[in-house]
Amino acid sequence: MKKLMLIMVSILLCSTVVFASGATEGEEDKDVTLSVMWFNDANESDVFLDTIDEYLKANENVKVDMQVVSFSEYEQKLKLMISGGNPPDIARVTNNHLSSLGSSLEPINNYVDDISAVEDMFMPGSIAFAKDGDNLLAYPTEATANGMLVNLTAWENAGIDVKKLSKTWTWEQWEEAVKEVIKANDGMKYGLALDFSPHRYSTILFEFGGRQMNLDQSEVEFTNEGTINSINWFKRLHDEGLIPSSVWLGSENPAELFQAGLVACHIGGSWNINTYNTNVKDFEWCAVNTPKEEIRSSVPGGKFIASFKDSENKEEAMKLMAAFSSKESNEKYCADTFNLSARVDTDVPYISNKEDFTVFSEDLKVTPAFTALEWKASSLNKVYSYIREQIVQVLMGNISAEEATMNIDKEAAKF
Amino acid sequence: MKKRTQKGNFHQILAPILFLLPNLLIFGLFIIIPAFQGLRLSFMKWGVFTPKQFVGLDNFKNLLSDEVFWITFKNTIVYSISTVICLLISSLVLALLLSRNKIKGEKAFRATFYIPALISLIAVGIAWRFILGDEMGIINYVLREMNFNPVSWLTNGTMAMLSVIIVTVWAQSGYYMIMFIAGLQAIPIELYEAAKIDGASAFASFKRITIPMLKSTILVVLVLATIQSFKAYELIVTMTKGGPGYATKFVVQQVYQVAFIEDRFGYASSMSMVLMIVIAIFTLIQFKATGKEESYE
Structure with a gap:
């Protein structure tokens, strides 16, 4: 009797397991369409779809519905979708977005066994952006950096070995050299174009020993010697005509000025390598180390993919994001989009510009x-x-650098 | 008899209401309710991810001492008055030239002047930025080729404001020209013939017949152009981004910045309320100034 009972219970347990697993399998096979919000610097959306193609083939129940939005409207659209309770399943975000959208993002911690192992796969700087306390809010996809790109042909025409000089140069040496470059090249009018962006401007600011926040990063604190010096330097270069006023005063695209051969150097993001690789045909160009003042500095940044607390298909979104963040996928994505990898273990097979x-x-x-x-x-x-507005006010001569920094501190205190 | 009265009531009262109902519903849903929501928000402190908090009149008090808001407000008024006056004159002149079927190819000219009104203002802004750009602009390129000094169209505050006014007038004159042409063609030709027989000059006919008979069209153009100019955004953002500095930054751009970049929806709503009141005042003044009905029969 006992034996019979044991057999009966075993059969019952087995059938339960079989049915239960069948139910799970059924759920896994359920068709899911993941909504993906994306913005492009160049060709990232196409490369993303190309990269996840194999994952989609292996998971036929998963489909992707991608919406590509221009970067200028991206944050507003994303915020409205989140506040309306209808966020996408996956979104591409920048480090700036992470700071404003952090509270609405779904932590990855809930979907992986060992979160510290995941964190160890990526560069500490990228993880710093993606973390909120103990929670990891997004997978880093690519790292970005601000740096200097130069018109190599123009520098060679001036007889200057810019690659060698840039290994140790200071801003003073750069200024002296770039004046020679302008002199030696007909049609070259300016020494430096800097993107119309406080983020890119902060490259100069940090190099001059400036800070934007107080030491514990709790308050905006622009009023300090380094920051004021950097603004005054920036104004002087505008006044002397070494920097074109049409970028910061007239919103002209500095990349277009560089591509037209009007400026010797461009401080911009690492994504410009991709742009120039495609667009610049008339002269040779290359990246060089940024000149030093108090320190030598870039500004780290990055792009990430994340899911949201209110997303409809978080589980599937997390699986796809994990697959997209694997070493192989990341290498392919970064190689095809010409971006720096955010992973520590990659050897990206760039076809050029390594x-x-x-x-x-x-x-x-x-x-x-x-x-x-x-x-x-x-x-x-x-x-x-x-x-940005306050720096422009200084460039126009309406206020001093000191007034601008005080105004920024005062404005930030309102939040 | 009783039945006829009921039928009359349906035709006179209920039927018009039923015809208006779809429009009223859409108007209420997308204009009236959001407007009241905006009013409610203007008394709140609210960001997208933070709970709403009632702050009474604090937002409006803060507006009084907000230097940037008043700069943008002044810019908006300057831009609005300039564009409305220029639009009124340019579209009326174009209509006078192109409404009498006296010029060869008149219809082609009308179409040519109307085409810019069909183009998206974003496309207009981008195109004109390429034309007026300091370094890469077509006009400055031509000037340089002709050994003239380039002009700081978009990097000098005054020139930038002038540029956006000119481009706005270029983009919208055709639209208002069509309204004026319709108004001009509705004026009975007999009035001009009678004036001619009486020995009236062309200017006297224009002053005594055309302007008075166009009063309602002028009012419509004034009101529409004023509202449009106060709401100017796409053209300015694509052409100058509000710069240089604050030179071409208008209230709508500031509202957008405060709401979507600074995440202060309550404060941005209070700015919108002030803008709405100003538009209402301007419209009322225009109604008062031009709205009195006169008979010219």
Whole structure:
């Protein structure tokens, strides 16, 4: 009797397991369409779809519905979707987005067994942006860095070995040399174009020993000697005609000025390597180390993918994001989009420009950690436009650098 | 008899209401309710991810001492008055030239002047940025080729404001020209013939017949152009991004910045309320100034 009972219970348990597993399998096989929100610097959306193609083939029940939005409208659209309770399943976000959208993102911790193992796969700077306390809110996809790109042909025409000089140069040496370059090249009018962006401007600011936040990153604090010196230097270069006023005063695209051969150097993001690789045909160009003032610095940043607390298909979204963040996928994505990898274990097979990426990485390595932490602060991101406006006011001669920094501190205190 | 009265009531009262109902529903849903929501928000402190908090009149008090808001407000008024006056004159002149079927190819000219009104203002802004850009702009390129000094169209505050006004007038004159042409063609030709027989000059006919008979069209153009100019955003953002500095930054751009970048929806709503009141005042003044009905029969 006991034996019979044992057999009966065993059969019952087995059938339960079989049915239960069948139910799970049924759920796994349920068709899921993941909504993906994306913005492009160049060709990232196409490469993303290409990279996840194999995952989608292996998981036929998963489909992707991608919406590509222009970057200028991206944050607003994303915020409205989140506040309306209808966020996408997956979104591409920048480090700036992470600071403003952090509270609405679904932590990855709930979907992986060992979160510290996941964190160890990526560069510490990228993880710093993606973490909120103990929670990891997003998978880093690519690292970005600010750096200098030069018109190599123009420098060679002036007889200057810019690659060698840039290994140790200071801003004073750069100024002296770039004047020679302008003199030696007909049609070259300016020494430097800097993106119309406080983030790119902060490269100069940090190099001059400036800070945007106080030491514990709790408050915006622009009023300090280094920051004021950097603004005054920036104004002097505008006044002397070494920097074109049409970028910061007239919103002209500095990349277009560089591509037209009008400027000798461009300080921009690492994604410009991709742009110039495609667009620049008339002269040779390369990345060089940024000149030094108090310190040599880049500004780290990055792009990430994340899911949201209110997303409809979080489970499947997390699986796809994990697959997309694997070493192989990340290498392919970064190689095809010409981006720096955010993983520590990758050897990206760039088809060209490997040297340029190495230069950007070198600048990143000597960049102090506080630069990333400052740009992580939401209070700083809220006065982003105001910072730009105040610097322009100085360039126009309407206010002094001291007044601008005090105004920025006062404005930030309102939040 | 009783039945006829009921039928009359349906045709006179219920039927018009039923015809208006779809429009009223859409208007209420997308205009009236959001407007009241905006009013409610203007008394709140609210960000997208933070709970709403009632702050009474604090947002409006803060507005009084907000230097940037008043700069953008002044810019908006300057831009609005300039564009409305220029639009009124340019579209009326174009209509006078192109409404009498006297010029060869008149219809082609009308179409040519109307085409910019069909183009998205974003495309207009981008195109004109390429034309007026300091370094990469077509006009400055031509000037340099002709050994003239380039002009700081978009990097000098005054020139930038002038540029956006000119481009706005270029983009919208055709639209208002069509309204004026319709108004002009509705004026009975007999009035001009009678004036001619009486020995009235062309200017006297224009002053005594055309302008008075166009009064309602002028009012419509004034009101529409004013509202449009106060809401100017796409053209300015694509052409100058509000710069240089604050030179071409208008209230709508500031509202967008405060709401979506600074995440202060309550404060941005209070700015919108002030803008709405100002538009309402301007519209009322225009109604008062031009709205009195006169008979010219």
